[in-house]
Amino acid sequence: AQKVTQAQTEISVVEKEDVTLDCVYETRDTTYYLFWYKQPPSGELVFLIRRNSFDEQNEISGRYSWNFQKSTSSFNFTITASQVVDSAVYFCALRPGSARQLTFGSGTQLTVLP
Amino acid sequence: DAEITQSPRHKITETGRQVTLACHQTWNHNNMFWYRQDLGHGLRLIHYSYGVQDTNKGEVSDGYSVSRSNTEDLPLTLESAASSQTSVYFCASSPNRAPRDTEAFFGQGTRLTVV
Numbered sequence: 620a621q622k623v624t625q626a627q628t629e630i631s632v633v634e635k636e637d638v639t640l641d642c643v644y645e646t647r648d649t650t651y652y653l654f655w656y657k658q659p660p661s662g663e664l665v666f667l668i669r670r671n672s673f674d675e676q677n678e679i680s681g682r683y684s685w686n687f688q689k690s691t692s693s694f695n696f697t698i699t700a701s702q703v704v705d706s707a708v709y710f711c712a713l714r715p716g717s718a719r720q721l722t723f724g725s726g727t728q729l730t731v732l733p
Numbered sequence: 734d735a736e737i738t739q740s741p742r743h744k745i746t747e748t749g750r751q752v753t754l755a756c757h758q759t760w761n762h763n764n765m766f767w768y769r770q771d772l773g774h775g776l777r778l779i780h781y782s783y784g785v786q787d788t789n790k791g792e793v794s795d796g797y798s799v800s801r802s803n804t805e806d807l808p809l810t811l812e813s814a815a816s817s818q819t820s821v822y823f824c825a826s827s828p829n830r831a832p833r834d835t836e837a838f839f840g841q842g843t844r845l846t847v848v
Binding site for chain 1: 773775776777778781823827836
């Protein structure tokens with residue numbers, strides 16, 4: 620069975636602060652994919668990134684960066700110089716290579732205060 | 734442009750009534766999914782389908798059913814609505830091999846209230 624844990628239920632930061640959202644996963648598959656989705660107040664789910672289990676290279680996209688560590692089964696997401704528009708619920712998700720459906724974490728509500 | 738649409742976007746129904754939520758995608762994706770979103774639980778898988786005539790139960794399938802008679806549609810039926818089924822429902826679709834810059838495509842969600 621797959622499991623994704625996002626221990627941080629809510630985080631509040633002041634604009635321009637850096638913030639890291641934690642994600643820990645469990646799977647028995649040797650091939651798997653990890654994801655981050657953003658859900659803004661409007662409610663839609665916005666795909667942010669997909670990472671393959673065999674590619675531990677960290678990734679940076681603008682103010683967003685992701686740290687994938689297989690040794691600790693973690694896939695953490697950092698927003699640098701946060702902005703009010705980053706306020707949203709962020710979900711980490713896992714898909715084993717043997718399946719096509721996603722297992723989601725419970726989400727982290729990020730609030731960025733002006 | 735290809736898309737995935739859910740209808741209705743909002744619905745209020747009474748306990749015990751049968752309710753069907755529609756999901757329609759125009760990408761010709763083989764895979765379709767239904768999730769429900771509840772505070773503290775994230776999104777949980779209800780049912781999924783890998784193709785026409787294929788349906789499978791997910792983590793929280795009790796009280797729900799789906800059917801896949803064509804590629805484009807996966808309607809979700811609540812046989813006898815219960816208050817515990819008050820939730821936001823998301824439909825999603827994906828190809829068998831997703832390109833690197835995306836994964837499943839999600840609908841806008843349906844907010845269902847059972848009173």
